[in-house]
Amino acid sequence: MATAIGRVMKPHKRSAGSRPALCVLAAVLGAAGAAHAQSTTRIAPMLDTRLMWTDNVAADDRDKRSDWVLEVSPGVSMLRDSGRLKGRFNAQVRNYAYAKESERNTTYVSLFGRGEFEAVEKFLFLEADARISRGDTSALRGRAGGDALNNDKSNETRIWSIGPRLKFNLGSADGLMRYQSRHVSGGRNTFGDQQIDRWEARLSDPGAFRLLGWQADYERTDTDYQDRRYRALSEEIARATLFINLSPQFRLRAIAG
DSSP: BBOOOOOOOEOOOOOOOOHHHHHHHHHHHHHHHHHHHHHEEEEEEEEEEEEEEESSOOTTSOOOOEEEEEEEEEEEEEOOOOEEEEEEEEEEEEEEEEOOOOOOEEEEEEEEEEEEEEETTEEEEEEEEEEEEEEOOSSSSSSSTTTOOOOOOOEEEEEEEEEEEEEEEEETTTEEEEEEEEEEOOOSSOOOSSSEEEEEEEEEEEETTTTEEEEEEEEEEEEESTTTTOOOOOEEEEEEEEEEETTEEEEEEEEEO
16 A cells, blocks of 8 residues: 655755766776776677668758768777776767758767775675767658658757765665756757756665565656746655565555655
8 A cells, every 4th residue: 555655745945056077087987997807897898880871861840852871980998897986988970971951961979877886894885877879859740760860960968967975874774865967068958958966865674574674765856947938846745655574475555654
């Protein structure tokens, strides 16, 4: 049985900022690859190529034209899956050339990275992630999300974040505390540049009394927009969970928040 999770939305005033975790993540993973030349660190080149034909190059019902499009996208992939530094980093330079409509030719960087560094063993971790991509997210117009030609410059979105995570024990309970600072920019179908700060805390002991266990969670998210037409918001979620352990394979949960 469960009740709906409570949410509180309230305005607040803060100034938007940009914290480029993209550079931090790339530098840290790059340093790891150079300093730890082990089997757990893998660096590999990539090359994606394809020749496509479309019968509607402009994605417009009133102006249907066909064209051939060549994609050549070199890149690099980095992976480290053990040790105190773990993460994945993929980057490509994506090049599209149109046979007829050369004014549509475009080149951009596509990037995805995520990693964490164990600063204090089994206690303090530094997390970072970054993404650069293009794609029209509107369901009402333009190309579908999985369309390879969904690469208009006005749809480019850049996201990066960084923050610490704490893991600890309080008696038999497991604890977690996390802070994440995230910056979002670009994309014509978004709300413009955003600064998002998120706090999370959790304390859990699912088997505290064998038959019964518990968990307490708290989250707060502050979102600030560079465009002052949009009001800055705060969202808070608090919930308590009661576990009923009927067997090792079967557990009931009662949630209130």
